[in-house]
């Protein structure tokens with residue numbers, strides 16, 4: 001559906017995007033994850049035809065996108081990072097303006113606006129000025145504005161920034177509905193929990209370069225340890241020796257924190273029974289076991305040596 005090949009964009013000496021390639025199939029939800037300044041907005045702006053790359057191509061269903069006036073652009077809806085709304089106008093008037101930009105008027109415009117307001121749950125606020133909306137409501141209206149021309153590809157640039165948890169969940173629900181309707185979504189965020197919840201595949205970018213592009217399970221396989229077993233021992237620190245535990249097949253790490261043993265394993269299903277049986281055999285009964293999965297933060301840390309949040 002959407003393919004980006006070797007995009008490059010510099011601002012003076014700053015290389016904002018440095019050879020980014022990615023693809024998104026029909027109905028796929030791709031997360032573009034990276035720290036502040038990684039090049040997410042620049043990439044999305046190029047795909048939306050708002051910025052010309054220095055080199056590289058964007059194709060929609062195999063056809064290259066040739067700048068802002070290309071009719072292929074109608075296939076794309078952009079939810080910009082910076083809100084593009086008129087505060088002094090009611091929500092309805094804002095959407096009418098966006099509809100007019102896409103040459104929609106009369107009954108088709110009214111229907112498109114009605115459906116978009118309905119999807120984002122703002123039908124009963126259509127006559128209120130945007131000025132009086134909460135941050136979350138503005139974000140939802142920003143999303144509605146991108147849907148009026150019924151694009152097949154939706155580019156969402158940090159659609160949940162500055163939004164309260166309730167509105168955030170509402171936006172997630174909206175995105176899940178759009179995905180079910182077969183829309184292709186490209187979703188930028190620096191919140192890894194969002195990428196984990198919403199995306200089929202995650203492209204991680206850093207300093208303008210793609211450093212990983214895979215499904216979540218694929219990304220977790222990059223890690224030496226993908227699961228942690230936290231085992232609360234019945235008798236606390238009862239002289240358990242870590243070395244023999246560490247040398248069990250499949251065990252990658254073992255440490256003890258107070259009465260809790262933390263064991264890193266690669267394959268939870270295969271290795272958990274072995275670890276637990278070993279503990280029983282060695283006379284270390286346990287009372288509670290939980291498993292923790294590595295997250296995208298760990299993947300980013302592993303790839304770059306830096307944390308995603310303060311990169």
Ligand SMILES: Nc1ncnc2c1ncn2[C@@H]1O[C@H](COP(=O)(O)OP(=O)(O)OP(=O)(O)O)[C@@H](O)[C@H]1O
Pocket residue numbers: 011014015016017034035036037038039040041042043081190
């Ligand atoms: N108009 C511009 N002029 C000069 N430099 C720019 C411009 N826009 C972006 N940059 C620079 O390009 C790099 C990439 O910026 P971009 O906005 O694409 O990052 P981002 O991943 O979207 O970051 P954020 O998470 O903060 O939104 C940064 O170093 C930024 O300072």
Ligand SMILES: [Mg+2]
Pocket residue numbers: 040041042081157158
């Ligand atoms: Mg950005």
